Amino acid sequence: MDSLLQQISAGLANGGIYAAIGLALVMIHQSTHHINFAQGEMATFSTFIAWALIQQGVPYWIAFVITVVVSFVIGVLIQRIFLKPVEKAPVLTNVIVFIGLLVIFNSVAGWIFDYTIKSFPSPFPLEGMFLPKYFSGHQIGSIAVTLVVLLAVFSFFRFTPLGLAMRAAAFNPESARLVGIKVSWMLALGWGMAALIGAVAGMMIAPVVFLDPNMMAGILLYGFAAALLGGIDNPWGAVLGGVILGVLENLLGAYVIGSDLKLTMALVLIVTILIFRPYGLFGKPIFSRV
């Protein structure tokens, strides 16, 4: 029983990370209908920035804030420099750009920080303060940080005029322009926020999986599965999908399929969803009227 609860709590902590990556994917997908394959490597790169800062003796939370801000700026710049020129280009052009970004971030991270596996500190105590039996301190902390970030993002979109403008630009760019919204800048802000969310996810998962340039490769797959499971157009769905996936992965890994097949499970899930329910558990099927 205890081990079951421990598996579930570890699953919740991982699920939060998948939820965050899933949400970042959904944000960019909603406004551009593209999947940002470079999302994971961008997050890894951000985590390296935090690692370098901490190595220089910067206190953890200050490094955290600097990383989040820098990641946001990098996200905005990427949209402005690499994606704005191909905004109206065919999907395939965009996909190539995403893959290019993936490779660039991966190799630049390896070039600057090299490929050796690094340990990344957790700001949370080893022993949890609540329910120490089932949760480690880092698990509780990671869940809390992820929750705070998700809530902040949702409140931003729900309650601020800028958030409303970003939603409007995503749903209906032509009409958004007609009420005076600079749509292209809204996309850039969306990229910035996705990069920010990814950075937080990277910093929270790094103490668990250790930091190297390929750290996020598997996690991006889980994030993608989370987004698909919840419905690629539904931010809440992506978050729920992430949590479900995290728990499911841990339980199946511990009791059914063994830890070797965990990532395979994510892929099987992606294929299954695409075949049987392409709009996800919480998404809405899209019908177009002719």
Next chain:
Amino acid sequence: MKLLDADNLSASYGANQVLFDLTFNLEIGGITAILGANGAGKTTTLRAVCQTVKTAGSLTFLGNRIDGRATEEIVKAGIAHVPDGRGTFTQLTVEENLRLGAYTRKDKAEVAADIEQMFTRFPRLKERYRQQAGTLSGGEQQMLAISRALMLRPRLLLLDEPSFGLAPLIVKEIFDIMRQINQEDKVSMLLVEQNASLALGLADHAYLLETGKIVLSGSSADIKADESIRRIYLGY
């Protein structure tokens, strides 16, 4: 000073030219109608004014050139467009749609008051305040689209076939309110309509478009009175 001056205005989609050297102007406070058959270039004329289509020639709004400017800036200058298909944000609520209409305004305090005013004009929208715009009926969506545009406090309102697909009773209701808005709030309008008699009833001036060229212009009263124009061009 004129509200809007178009001089040799042309517009094209890619290599396909749709408007040919239109020269027309709008009076401050007036309602002008653009009439014409399907494909005459009525919708494109409105798109040209808010620069969502590539144009040549000059466009002057209250003394300032607006041709070549970004659509967002033209909106900010005070031109609101209710496009064909209404352009409401169907996934957002009625309230959010109205707030978006005031996106470029700085006087945030008065926005709430303006939303209230829209609800006095269109009481039906008030009942649907928190509802997704996509769940509204066609008439309600058109009311929302007009309200959304008015939230900008525009000097000029561009209306693309506000009667399209609506029941005659609703059309009458909407046109009555548009007249009211023009008289009380001094909002000038440029109206595109296929239903010529309806448009001439509201507008004080009209231009007739045929395959991208202005073939005729005059006061609504004159056009209505001229039987041959009515027969040949307006078909009623």
